[in-house]
Amino acid sequence: MIKADCHLHTSFSGDSTAPMEQMIEQAIRLGLSRLCFTEHLDWDYPAPKPQGADSAGEATGNGPQNPLSLDLPAYFKRFEELSTHYRSQIELRFGIELGMIESGYAAYHTLLQRYPFDFVIASSHLVDRLDPYYPEFWQSYRQKGNEAARLGVERYFASTLEHLIAYQNFDTYAHLDYIIRYAPGKRSYSYAEYADSLDAILKRLIELEKALEVNTGGYKYGLGVPNPQPEVLRRYRELGGELITSGSDAHAPEHIAYDFAICRELLSSLGFRYYAVYDKRSRNMWKL
Ligand SMILES: [Zn+2]
Numbered sequence: 001m002i003k004a005d006c007h008l009h010t011s012f013s014g015d016s017t018a019p020m021e022q023m024i025e026q027a028i029r030l031g032l033s034r035l036c037f038t039e040h041l042d043w044d045y046p047a048p049k050p051q052g053a054d055s056a057g058e059a060t061g062n063g064p065q066n067p068l069s070l071d072l073p074a075y076f077k078r079f080e081e082l083s084t085h086y087r088s089q090i091e092l093r094f095g096i097e098l099g100m101i102e103s104g105y106a107a108y109h110t111l112l113q114r115y116p117f118d119f120v121i122a123s124s125h126l127v128d129r130l131d132p133y134y135p136e137f138w139q140s141y142r143q144k145g146n147e148a149a150r151l152g153v154e155r156y157f158a159s160t161l162e163h164l165i166a167y168q169n170f171d172t173y174a175h176l177d178y179i180i181r182y183a184p185g186k187r188s189y190s191y192a193e194y195a196d197s198l199d200a201i202l203k204r205l206i207e208l209e210k211a212l213e214v215n216t217g218g219y220k221y222g223l224g225v226p227n228p229q230p231e232v233l234r235r236y237r238e239l240g241g242e243l244i245t246s247g248s249d250a251h252a253p254e255h256i257a258y259d260f261a262i263c264r265e266l267l268s269s270l271g272f273r274y275y276a277v278y279d280k281r282s283r284n285m286w287k288l
């Protein structure tokens with residue numbers, strides 16, 4: 001059984017309104033042993049597009065204009081209060097999800113030294129400063145017709161590899177094929193289409209001894225598979241990868257540990273026996 005949900009958001013993240021206590025109470029009801037909060041910080045995430053403008057607003061560091069900024073002092077204070085309060089019922093851990101962007105690397109290094117993080121997720125939400133969640137990202141590929149989705153996805157993977165070469169201060173890479181949730185007309189793909197890019201990413205993670213996250217948000221989005229999809233997990237295993245982390249990416253209590261039982265079966269069928277959890281950035285392996 002997967003007893004740790006190590007990817008979730010509360011009202012400290014710009015895209016969630018869930019109070020931390022409600023997430024904790026739900027995790028206790030579900031019988032989880034551990035919950036690791038991983039609030040968003042996406043450095044320079046562009047402000048929402050003003051009416052009538054063609055492109056997204058200015059990039060804003062971690063300032064108030066940034067919709068995925070993070071008030072770290074407030075987050076840490078509340079985490080400490082609640083981890084003390086719930087100590088006898090569940091293990092709470094302090095994590096963060098860092099949105100990869102070149103302009104954020106230095107700031108990320110600094111703040112990771114400043115706070116006692118248990119766990120650090122890296123993930124790609126922006127590619128060339130645009131989020132594939134929004135149509136603006138896909139517009140830049142539109143002139144290429146049916147090839148748009150394939151080219152957009154290919155660029156997403158290439159950009160992920162660039163981050164993995166330039167930045168290593170993290171523990172797991174989250175939702176590796178996040179883009180497939182939003183690719184127009186393309187809710188699935190075969191490994192063979194992107195084998196070169198994906199192999200390079202997986203080999204890099206293995207070489208760095210970083211984990212690959214299995215994000216059950218894919219089930220929630222109706223993809224029928226987690227992110228990344230099973231072929232990617234199978235290939236990771238084939239290449240010698242063993243470090244898996246588990247996360248629902250819940251933004252609301254009802255999505256905590258989403259389809260974890262299905263995910264466990266999948267991992268087990270692919271030959272995984274353990275998953276990784278982190279305390280003060282140090283890895284422990286728990287039985288699946
Ligand atoms: Zn994410």
Ligand SMILES: [Zn+2]
Binds near residue numbers: 007008009249
């Ligand atoms: Zn997330």
